[in-house]
Amino acid sequence: MVMAMEDVILGQLGFIAAIAMAVIGVYGFASSRSLVRQLLSIEVLFNAVLIMVVILMSFSPLNATLLAIALISIVSGEVIVVVAVIAAVYRFSRTFESSIMEEEGV
Amino acid sequence: MSVSVIGGPKRESDLKIPGTEVRKIEKDLYEVFIGPQHPGSGHMRIIIRVDGDVIVEADPDMGYVHRTMEKLGEIRQYIKNIPLFERMAIQDACNVTVPYVLALEKILDIEPPQRAKYLRSLLCEINRIAAHLYGFGIFGVFIGHSTMYMWAFADREVMVELAEKLTGARLTHSYPIPGGARRDMPQDFPQAARKAARYMRRRLEEYRKIFLDNPVMKARMEGVGYIPKKLAAELGVVGPVARASGIKYDARYNDPYDAYDEVDFEIPVFEEGDALARAWVKVEEIKQSLRIIEQAVDWLESHTSEAPIHDKFWAKSPPLWKKVFEKEGRVKLLPMMATMKIPPGKAFARGETARGEIVYYVESTGDSIPYRVRIVSPSARNAIVFKYVVPGHRVMDLPTIYGSIDYFPPEADR
Amino acid sequence: MPARPVAKALPKRRGLFEGFKGNIAAISLGVKYLIDPKRFTLIYPNEYIKLDPGYRGFIVLEKKKCINCSSCARICPAAAMKMIKLPEPDPRHPGKTKIKLWPVINYQRCIFCGYCVDVCPTEALYHVPYHDIVYENLAEMDWDLETFTKPPDYPTASEGMPVKYIVDEERGLVKVKAQEGEQ
Amino acid sequence: MSLVEVLASIVFYPPIYQLVIVGLIVTLGVVIIILWFERKATARVQRRLGPYHVAPKLAGMPQLLADLLRYAFQEIIIPRTVDRGVFITAPIIATVLSILPIAVVPFTSIPDYWPIPMDYSVLVALAISTVSPIFLVLAGWASNNKFSIIGGVREAFIITAYELIAILSILSVSAATLSFNFIDIVNAQMNTAWFIILNPIAFMAAFLAVLMSTSGFPFEIPESENEVVAGPFTEYSGILYGLNMGAAYMKRFAFSIILAVAFLGGWSPLTPGEGILYGYLLPSIVVIIKAFILMMVFSFLRSVYGRYRLDQALQGAWRLVFPMALIGFGIGIIEAYLGLT
Amino acid sequence: MPLDWSDPFVRSTLSLVIIPLLLVLMLLMAIMFLRIVTATSRDVASLEKYKELRYEAGNPMKGEAKSKVSMQYFGFLVIFLAVEPAIILLAIALTVPQALTGKLLYLYGVFIAVYTPLLLYAVKEARRIEAWMID
Amino acid sequence: MPEQQLMLLASSLLVASMIVASYYVIKAKDLVYASGALAILGSLNAAFIALLGYGLIAAFLVIVYVGAAVMFIIVSVSMLGGAPIETWEPERGIISAAAVAGALGIIVVSSGIYAAYTSPTSPVDLGRIASLIVDRYLVVISVIFVALAATLIEAIAIARRRV
Amino acid sequence: MVEGLRFMKLSEEMVRVVIEKVKKELGDLVKSVEEGKGYISIKVPLNRLREAAVKLKNMGFDHVKSLTVTDYKKKGVFEVMYMASSYLDEELSRIIVSLTVEIDRNNPRMPSLSDIWTSVEFQEREVYEFFGIHFEGHPDLRPLLLVPDIADLKPLTKDFIVKEEPIFKS
Amino acid sequence: MAIEGVKAKEQGKVYVGNLDETAKRAKQLLIGRLKLGKAVDWATSFSLWPVHLTTSCCGCEFAAAWSPRFDGEQFGALPWVGPRQTNLIIIEGTVTRKMACAVKVTWDQMPAPKFAIAMGACALDGGIFYNSYNIVRPWEIIPIDVYIPGCPPRPESVARAIVDLQRSIRSKGIASKWVEEGVRPDKPLVAPKQDVCSWWRG
């Protein structure tokens, strides 16, 4: 199958977006010490990953769909747990600081 | 919220690095003002502190309608105080003024003629129904049921119409005066009253269907604002609130005045003590009031018409006055009423308004103005419910409780 | 027979089915009123309520009946009725004037308690059976003697037709046309 | 092509027709009429007249027009305490998003007149409808007002209550037809019976979900005036508030259209024929009328019910309506299994 | 080459992106325009000093509004989020051919079996609001 | 073809706004708005994925991720009180971000996967996916159910206060 | 029916019984017990007020209907009356006793009874703002109805004079 | 040259930055050119939504005025909850010192073409409380359009006040002129003599 030029450009755009978002997400995750901000950064990262997955799996659309669906389900599951952890940490220490977890050895 | 640093020596050193302050969020409660410009409160402000959806602390801030009645009562002649005190609860005008008049009569040591007593009781009961319906309407709108509001107010108009026929004013009747009442019953009144009573009974059934037994409304009211009997006695709540909590107290029964020892009626008492019970108390009381109205009307019809005022104020009246009375049923006042001097003495009187017991303490030093008038109105006594019952409920329960205790700020603030 | 306290209990109903029944009852009642609202709304400027003659509306002074006794001003709880001093030719001493007291009313304060009407020894004051008059500035409400001696303008009467409400067993109140000339 | 034809081709170009003509203009009209109806019907049940003097001959019909105009020419106060950008844009986006689901609902079975030919239009419609409440929450937060924020959070909680129910109960129709395509669904209904008959439980659940999602009584909780004044919209004035008030009704209209297509047989008694008139306009009018009747029922409930408490609504949703929706879903699958549709 | 207006892609972009975007812009402009039109003059603003302050039920402004509103119904939120993906997963499986509906029913059964006891437990937990206070 | 160019234009706009949105997620002062931006990011992402030809994923993403997960985040954040003062350590962030950027860039460029994308020749067949799910991946899906159920229990256990 | 007595629906007998009972219970605490119009007045010295209140409460007078303060400017005292009655005891509910103390007008301080009778809490706040009487031991003594600058004037004392307008219009 | 440059700059500023000028032009366009004034007056007069602020016991009759018998909604007046969405304030009787603050705040927070009705003797000259130490005359705080005497006024009087207000809005074109000029043309602004909220301690 001949790859159309547009497809390639679309894929590259996707990669650009994914990489940029990944970088931003990692930056946010590493530089903020607020748990909530870290959660948000991870979510940005997840969006990047999702695009990459879809693009990379595009040779097999069915698999891409299934994988993406599974990914999204799992991530939303993860979100609950993380938020629950944040709430627990907050209740425990009254801050959103991640360092509090390091200190308490959590 | 305050900015502070979590304790511990390790963190102290951290403090030196700029940008590492930690804003500690304390268990700060959300302070919400309910009122005065708020659909969930009438003319008052309730400062609630909420933890999420649960009220932790409620502080009723009254006084938005404090119109200094006690002070003005001290500088005005006795009879001028009747319209004044009436403004406490204008939809319950007769009920709030009768005890004041009773206190004056106690000091004067006179007793109104039987007809005046029946007339007063009649108007009191009409007022009671109107006030209960008013309370119902406000309660309905507080829990979002606008139809209840409209229906109650529609039926209240029937009662207002009756009162207007009897006294010539919609709400502020200024009807009782020391020694009697100001007007006699018009000719066509009994028939209208009986019709209204029959109509009202049927409507109560419809209220039950759309409001009290409506599952949505029942869910909102059941178990909300529960006041156990002990607590009710301790807080000294009055009226339907007390009677919904199983307290057998009604000033008409425990200290009968006017015609209440001659008519046959019941004091409904419920044990449940929640908002639903308070609503039901009102329904049952409306039924009893209708009975009283019918009895009073029967009595008044079967007795000859005479001026419903003590002879002291009527015996020496000029013929013109008698003519006016015969023609219009209007009792003229003696000009000396304005500056009537009352012998020295202190009297304490209580009466049952729609919202509960109202007490007056009148002290006279023999002057034409009272030395001291103390009023404790039912809403003023019920206000304490906000402080002791509301905490622990959800925010959405606040209007339910407010509506169910039928709190009326102008009355509470005096 | 005296009053007696009677213990009552809330009608207890439980269960899903009861809830369902309650909902149906409420909705069907609503539908019933949607079909026949039984309303008695006053369509205001087109209709107005003709009040009973005994209604305590605005107050008018019949000057010739007044004996200038000040009882009305003395009993007025809101200090709305005041006596003004007006010089007047003295009938006994021609050429001289004497000061006479006349009541005037201030509707900024009057609370329509009717005390003044009831206390007037000669029935010089009377109520007109209407009440729905509004003003656009305050000064208009402080009446002088001349305004006080004639009934106030009643714009509503020229705009709508009078109706009366009578108590009815079925519908609560019923709006009927007030007969012309009927007092 | 004559001018009329050109105009018709523009107006009836599906995206424009569905979003601008139906989505905006008809919705606005429907909202105005339904608000008038709501006020009149409520007034009737409450034994009074309702809006009247604005046009006595029309029974006060232009009342809502007057309200709208009045709102339009009232000062738009943007308090100093709010976050301006979000404060202004959030309600606008929410409004537009709330009518967007109409874009994916076909009003006819002729492919030319589908705005988006899509196999999973039900899913997409549901997906779009889940986004708009987020902006209401944001609007509440941007208002920087205690009542707004509480109202916003309540809104969010109510979303959690109704969203799954809406999805489940509307998808039960898909379960019965084994397709996410509205066309298949309507065709199935035209072949057998409307789903309101085949699957009344799911319809009930969907009905309640829509009621919750558009804060109709008895679930008018986010804007419950007795505690949170006007909920997330407390700070909005002028036309911004008018927009907000309309948004809930627009959303209700969009949902009603979905319900009408999914449960009430869509354009059912009518078989779309040739040409724009028979192929697009008339079927869409049938759908709109069905949606309108649904909205009238929604509106009527206002006069019978008060409102539930937040926790009661949540509990009721999860303990009563959610199982209902699940059962409805199951019924849908069983119907598919038995080949009923 | 002109655009093919009946192309599904063009149609969906138009109806899902461009027209909504235009609507948003239009509304935004209309609102800004009306705001300018209806703005009051400065002398009024100086007299009405509470106008631009936060509405606080008729009180002057007090305290911070953006503060903790930790509603105790967090549990329901958790349930919602945990059930939603499962439901959608279940829903995605709906488009099976009719022959496979038996399996679909089986999946539905699995879902019911897994979630019914769980939901019963979770709703019971979520109702205990005292357990969900953030502090 | 103009449609294709339109698509490219749209997707580049989308990519640009995605990057802006994700930047706003990281930088917004108010965490609620950051989460709001996350919702927008999710929607844009869905739009992009739909452009790539995977409408089903897009719908799924919007319903489950934007409609539920992000909603959940927004609510939780606003319930936790908006924006407490945060500590930023940009150095850490820049270093890691640079590392990730480098690594990803090298991987993408060197392996040539940047040209890997092929648009699906036909729209994703819903029937196939459904059949796959109920036929082949029945167990997997059941496991996902159980896993989600487990997160539910876990979340309840963690977030709830022991009383 | 005897004129003047009708209002006390209960017989004089009952009132007398209650008076006797009060006298017995309170013993030497009371200065005097009298029957007033509509209430029984029990005068106690200020320093035994709380004791008397506790005893009354134990007798069954479980709530206070009215906290009445009268300003006797000439005597230089405030007369403070706690008008108590009963809800739970039907006999006593017909009777109102007033627990009366007199306090110095210039130094208005007295112990709070709000921990004995919760129902008096708000009324004590009210008295505090209107008369300036300071209730020691009150949990939350703030003005209840008035704005602070008016509360400073202590409007219900006889020092604060409000004038009626004359009946003549100038 | 320099002067020209400055001028151009200033002009540019005027063009971009001077909102008043833009507003004026826009207003002229809408009210003047498009003749929307009549419509605005019509709409405003039939959409007088009173804000929920029950200052005192006249609220009873206010409530009755919206009850089925008198039904204020027939005039298009719908009592509404928050001040931001309303344009009419009905002072329902006595305004105490404590309440004066609420009246002022509520009035201020209402958006511009807004009207006030004072209801009941108390709101005019104190009524029966004319010599009370705790009341404030509302016309000292906000500009009042219509006064209703009575204590309480009958609900018809409230209806009459609304009808009167509607008529004067339409005949005098108050609302459209207000929008056009940005300030109420026919009534002076009222500035409270003292700060009515001075007692409020946050």
Ligand code: SF4
């Ligand atoms: S009606 Fe009452 S208030 Fe009015 S003037 Fe007469 S006495 Fe005074």
Ligand code: SF4
């Ligand atoms: S009471 Fe009658 S007679 Fe006397 S001054 Fe007044 S109006 Fe005249």
Ligand code: SF4
């Ligand atoms: S005018 Fe009369 S009814 Fe109105 S507030 Fe004053 S006292 Fe109350």
